[in-house]
Amino acid sequence: TSEPIAVNYLEETKKDFDTRMEWWRNARFGMFIHWGPYAIPAGMYNGKPVDGIGEWIMNNAHIPITEYEVYSKQFDPKKFNADEWAMIMKEAGMKYVVITSKHHDGFCLWDSKVSEYDIIDFSSYKKDILKALSTACKKQGIKFGVYHSIMDWHHPDAQSINYPEYNNASKPGGNPNFPSYLENYLKPQMKELVDDYDVEIMWFDGEWIDEFTHDQGKELYQYVRSLKPNILINNRVDKGRQGMQGMNKADADYAGDFGTPEQEILEGSSTLDWESCMTMNDTWGFKKNDHNWKSAQTLIHNLIDVTAKGGNYLLNVGPTSEGLIPGPSVERLKAVGKWLQSNGEAIYNTEKLKNNYRQGNDILFTKSKGKDVYYAVCLTKPKPEVTIEHLQPQEGTKVTLLGSSVPLKWTYEQGKGTTISVSAPVLEELNEEYAWTFKINGNEIENK
């Protein structure tokens, strides 16, 4: 237990790391919120749709800084209600939230003392969004985290050689003032967020610009941990990320507590903790013409898949410029929350099985932490019977479907597995449409 671990560069034991990560590992499901001035153009510029993700419109449509600032000034989400948002999270079964304190456009959603480009000093709204949401989440027992972009298209000392349109110093070597941006802007912002907003997760992004180095990443990680030793920090604080798959390259020690697959779900194994962040349609920031919504079923199946593989699911919403979470998002979140009402014990406080996280494409496994209680989650309707190859119930135990107390008939045959009969009336009473969870007290079979 005194073995130091490489991921975080501090003298932290495996045991201390596990303690720090515990609430997050048990939480499984969080809300990602991408919100800022980009919600005003909402994917349109000069009357034409702009391709790509909505929060990138400044870059994708080549909007000059002064022109983009007009949106930032206009930003006035009169219908924003932090308690309503926290209630939507709660009802969805989400245990934490990560909201954009600052995205690549540089606009800050709180009253930053080192910036005039924020919701209080620059916009029409003049109320502290992060303060309201942090307070509302605390009331609901939801952990509060922020997404903070290292890349910044607005700050003159941060503008990067990689984005020449916003580059104050497009000379070889990039922006020479970048270290000053880190010391005098980004780090003071970290301190404000940690000290005054109860931030439990610092979720960095935009770390890929050439000005930002591995040494600065390690240093930034240590700085944030020094402000709050128990805070959690994603791996985009450093330069280790391999593309959108989001896990670290194996060839060096990189800072960060968890990996960040983006718009994808890992296969079952990794040495680093991980969280898949995903959208419900094809954008993070609100786009009025994006109606390509994934079904509630897909979202629920993703949550199960991620859980069976030992990860977390950070599911995004992109609120409108008025401050509303889009109706189709709310509707889907309600469906996920309803499913979790009966099936949550197969998701929260669970761990991966030792040998198999799935059987074929339709059955995924989870296990209660530290208990011999297993869950086989079927993605298709189990009728009239289903054989679970990798689990053996204890003798005489009751096998049930979550949401029903009716004991199901089962038989176990060595080499074949456990065959469970599910009668039509049981399925009818359960009235489930997304995924059916068998709860089995017993053991995992190593080789069927």
Ligand code: H79
């Ligand atoms: O905030 C959302 C997006 O705006 C941001 N991340 C999510 C959470 C983002 N998504 N895509 N991109 C940013 C585009 C960046 C793509 C790349 Fe790279 C940057 C391609 C090459 C450099 C990073 C490093 C990804 C692949 C390698």
